[in-house]
Structures are given as structure tokens and as C-alpha cells.
Amino acid sequence: MVEDRRLGDIIAYVILSIGVLIVAFPVWLTFVASTWDAATIINGQLPLYPGPKLFENYYRILFVGTSGTTREPVLGMMLNSFIMAMAIAIGKIFISVLSAYAVVYYRFPFRMAAFWIIFVTLMLPVEVRIFPTFKVVSDLNMLDTYQGLAVPLIASATGTLLFRQFFMTIPDELLEASRIDGAGPFRFFKDTVIPLSMTTIAALFVIQFIYGWNQYLWPLLVTTKDSMQTIVIAIKKMIVTSDALTEWQLAMATAMLAMLPPVLVVILMQRLFVKGLVETEK
């Protein structure tokens, strides 16, 4: 461009650095707290640099657990969260890739009706129908199960819409060509549509994994056994109302561990993440 940019660039650096600080500071403080002992935190004497108890705290929370509030070690909760997130991501991709294929590549009566039945669920999260849904799950004896944690959360249209949109961009000639080769609907799906959709599938997977891992209200209601808790709901239970009983250093270590997997996914798969986010919302 034609004008002097130096001043503008300096302003940009300053503002972006402030932004990064604002974004990172709460997490840094959490990390610092997870490396000190309870007394330092309770007294309000927490410094801004890490302390000596990093390994002790993380070992205790991962393999032993808190003394009073959640009883179970966090490693098992992370496993629960992982299974739940994977089940939601894979389940949603499975049901929506099939239904989108039917809606796009078949003409049959009720096609539009089926599409609309699914579409209406687009923006209605489980929170608005929380207690009736809870009742259905409990009537089906799915409380304290992985199915109960995952299946109600995959009842939404985002994946179907995403695949529908992508399938519409696949040229018709590909279907005609594979027909000439004698391929039926199943082979066309397996040999052409799925390989072409791999990036879309991966992008949706990243978004749904994060969504599943971060669930809060639903697992809070559906799990009653300690052994079925997810890590996100455990943190709240660790912070009891009277400060003296809260083992803050362990709660903070748990918060770090709860953030780690989804944040790693975003950083390591940034391109897929951005693609998934931008495209599922359109």
C-alpha cells in the first residue's frame, strides 16, 4: 500500500499483545495455582510464578483424587470425557453422513418432509428440553451409561446440513461416470462420496469432539455414580462453598487437565478447526 505503515504496525502489535495477555492470564494463573500448596492459595499469597508442587499435585489428582468432594481420581473422569466426546463426534458423523446422502442423492416421497424434520433441530440445544429429555433417558434405563451421555446430544441437524452442503458441490458427472462403471448407490457412496468428504468429516470431528468434551449440564444430570463423572462436572464439585474445604490447588490442576485435550486439538489441528467452525455455522 502507498502510505507509511510503521505507526499502524506498532499499534497492531501492542493491541494484539494486550489481547494475548488478556486471553492467557486467567489460564496462567490457574496453572500457577496448580503448582503450589493449598495454604499459599487460601492465604491469598499466590505469586505469579510456578511453585514446587507441580508433580505432587498432578500425581495426586490424576491417580488418587481429592480427599472429600469427588472421591474418584481424575484420570478415570478424563477417560469418561474422552469416551463421551468420541461417541458424540463419531455418532454424529455416522448418522448425518447417511441422512445427508439420502436427502441429496435420492428422490423419494417425503424427502423434503424428512429434511425439515431434521432441520428444525438446528439451533435448539438440549438445555431447552432438559427435564423431559432426562425423563426419556431415565425411562430407557440409560442413566449412568455412555449411551445416555452421548446419544441425546447427537440429535441435532448441524452435521446433516454440513454434509448436504458439501454433497451439493460434488459434480453430477461423477455419479454418471461411476454409473457407467456399473456402480450402484452403495459403491458410489463408499468409493466416491466418502473419500471426497474426508476433510469435511475431519473438520466436523474436531468441532464435535470439543463440543462433547465440554458438555456440562447434561452429564451433571445423567450421571449419579462417581465412576461415571466427566472431568468438567468434577471441577464444580471440588469447589465447595466454604473456602476452607476447597483444595484449590487440586481443583486448578483439574481445570488445567480439563482444558488440555480440547485446546491441544484446536492448536494442533487449527486448519481443520477453523474450517469446521466456519462451515458448520453457515
Next chain:
Amino acid sequence: MQKNAYFTGLTIPLLLLLPQLAITVVFFYWPASQAVWQSFLLQDAFGTSTEFVWFENYQMLFSDPGYLKAFINTAIFSTFVCVLSLSIALLFAVMADRAIRGAEIFKTLLIWPYAVAPAVAGVLWLFMFDPSLGMLARGLSDMGIAWNPRLNGNDAMLLVILAATWKQISYNFLFFLAGLQSIPKSVIEAAVIDGAKPWRRFWTIVFPLLSPTTFFLLVVNIVYVFFDTFGIIDTITGGGPSGATETLVYKVFSDGKGGSNLGGSAAQSVVLLVMVIGMTAVQFKFIERRVSY
């Protein structure tokens, strides 16, 4: 909306649709219709008998000052979170859109809070601003500013707003950046040649061209504040002190918990349902219009 090359038949497409339709009917339509049905029923105090009462639950709801308060809380909460997170994100996006070195690194460093669970974000902010041990709360009291989100409703609301905004900036940032990068550079260069200064270029060219993104984000942010912030509120304040941070969704939960007021909770669910369907319709209309450009 329709392919020119397609398969025919009825059995196979129905089988393909079956998993999603079955899950949607069992876990969406059935519970949603239960909510509508329950909203017309009234249970007696012991839960032994229920009576069909038409709109009595709704009448009670709209004459309940607590519900009115939850409406006002939700309005205040969403206005502040939307305005703050959208304007801060736009500022960062405009800065990151400049061709400076390290722009990609800044982008990575700004987007990861998207992956933090709302409930965890709540805990992070609670820890900083807890009146007895929070580092920033101590800073405030050292400066002589009274601060106690456990007792003061305004403090509690402010804390919830800050946490919800912090969490949402990354999402808005990403969409604004994508929007900015799709504006043709030639348009901006033409304005530079015409002598328009950066500030003016932004308000007369960039901001209007971003308006589809802004509008889309506004709707998404409202839905976010309505529902996803449940975890933030529950971890920081639990709706308190005395209902000062109780939003519409939080009230559905706290009224229905323990089954004491299922009819009232269901009526609240239905009101929310109608509001979100309205927003979806607006969004959908908007998408249609954008496609037809």
C-alpha cells in the same frame, strides 16, 4: 437444492435416514412435545395428582416477578456480552488482518479459548475474583474498591459478563478475520488513492462490507449467551446472590430441579423454544438472502 443425477427407490433412502430420524424423534420431538404437554398440567404439592389447567402455568409465569427478573437479567447479560465480545473481537481482527509479521502466531494465541469449556472458564474467573483469595479481587480491595460477588448482585453480574465475554472473543475474532480477509484489497486500495484515512476507510468501507458477518455473529452470540453460558453461571454464582444472575435457562433448571415445579419449568422451556425458533427463522431468512446475491 436438487441434483440432476440421482437414485430412485424408497427403501434405501428411508433406511439411510432411519438412524437420524429415530434419534431425533426419541430425544428431540418426544421430549419437546412432553414439555409442551406438561406446560398445561399442574401437579399438586405431593405429586399424587395432576390436572389439566390450560394456560394457568403461563399466567403464573408471567405474573411471577422472579421470571420477569430472569428476563431482565438475560437482556442485560446478553447485551453486554454481545457488545463487548463483538467489539473487542473486531478490534483484534482488524489488527491481525494487517500484513504484519507473526500475524499467524497471534491468531493461534487468540483462538484457543474457544476450546475451554464454559464451566471451566467460570472456575478460572471465579478464582481470580473470589473475594477472599482471588488475586484480582485483592487488587481491587487494595485500591479501595468494594467487591463481593457473593453478596452484591451487580458484582456477580459483572463477573459473569466478563467470563462469558472472555470465552466468546475467540469465536467472534475468527469469523471477523475471515470476513475481513474476504474483502477485496482493490476496494481498500482505491480508497487509499482517494485519500481516505484509515479511520474513515474502516467506517465507510470495511465495516459496511462486514455487516453480513456482524449480523450472523449477533444471532449466534445471542444463542450462546442464552444457552452455553449455563456452565459459567452455575460455577461462578449458581444464579445468586438472590437471583441476581439467574437467566432464563438457569431458571428452567432451578425451577425444574427436584420436580417441585415441573409445569412451570416446562412452560419456561416452551417460551424459550419459541424464542429460539424465532431466531432460527431470522437467521435462515438471512442466509437465503445472502445466497441470492
